[in-house]
Amino acid sequence: MRYCRNESPAHVPLKQEISPTWRRMLKVRDRAESFIGWKIGKGDVSFWFDSWTPNGPLASLVPIQGLSSRLVKWFVEDGNWVANRLLLVVPLDILNLILKVPIHPLDMDRAVWKSTINGVFLSKSAWDVIRHRDSVIDWFHGCWSKLLRPSISIFCWRWFFHRLPVDDILQSRGVALVSACHCCRTSESFDHIFFLGNLARAVWSYYSNIFGVHDPHIFGN
Ligand SMILES: [Zn+2]
Known part of the structure; x- marks a missing residue:
């Protein structure tokens, strides 16, 4: 090993002129040891x-x-x-x-x-x-259910983390575009598409009656 020479990797001190990989290895050394x-x-x-x-x-x-x-x-x-x-x-x-x-x-x-x-x-x-352990999340299992096609599961996963190519999200990442919703021509945002737009409201009100969900926004971040 270039950085160890005759010393044990467990005892080599952290020096200035070392590669990023070796630096990261030394950082976790004590933990691993x-x-x-x-x-x-x-x-x-x-x-x-x-x-x-x-x-x-x-x-x-x-x-x-x-x-x-x-x-x-x-x-x-x-x-x-x-x-x-x-x-x-x-x-x-x-x-x-x-x-x-x-x-x-x-x-x-x-x-x-x-x-x-x-x-x-x-x-x-x-x-x-x-690893850092988070508490188990209920919707995780629903998201990766075998009843869903993989493409739907991935869509749900991205939806939960707001990782969809919606106009306001793209704009927040520096993409320059003129935003217009396909149904009502107001600007397209995550909230508009999934919660606040007329179409979203109609869908939520239809299914909220069936499933007893009164405030769809409780799912949003
Ligand atoms: Zn709209």
């Missing part, structure tokens, strides 16, 4: 910066003592933690935390994704942890 954990195998992960304790990276728990580039394996012998070596760099409470972390000396170190039960990364689970 909090969901990545390590199962200790041979111990080739960073002692201070990788998240292999249940409480996250050691560097976030205590000040770094000694070499910041130390690997976990420096503190392991014959598959066991070397307590007196650990005590040179961490306090007693952190030592006790570390001694509970299992070591699998015959395996490779393995990154686990904490957001799934089996630790396997799924882009869906990543999306679930970063």
Whole structure:
């Protein structure tokens, strides 16, 4: 990686002269890091910066003592933690935390994704942890009903968000045009076509009697 050289992508500082893509990746790095954990195998992960304790990276728990580039394996012998070596760099409470972390000396170190039960990364689970969840909207299901043709569903969706090529909307986006409604020659607007024009009023009054809707404008924004 051009920007990492010998450093881990997890620790490279944000510099001035970097590409927009790399800048965006670094921005979400901390968020992503909090969901990545390590199962200790041979111990080739960073002692201070990788998240292999249940409480996250050691560097976030205590000040770094000694070499910041130390690997976990420096503190392991014959598959066991070397307590007196650990005590040179961490306090007693952190030592006790570390001694509970299992070591699998015959395996490779393995990154686990904490957001799934089996630790396997799924882009869906990543999306679930970063997405902003809005409350469920009732009309959403009506809009995408299987009873409607796709073109009608898309029209409804665009209608709800006022994304239709109606004259006043086009004008608000800078399109220069002279506006005239096809039925009455007043200027064409979203409200005129769907609520206020004579044709819209006639349609609303016909169906509002059937469906008991008294104020069609409650659907507008
Ligand atoms: Zn009209």
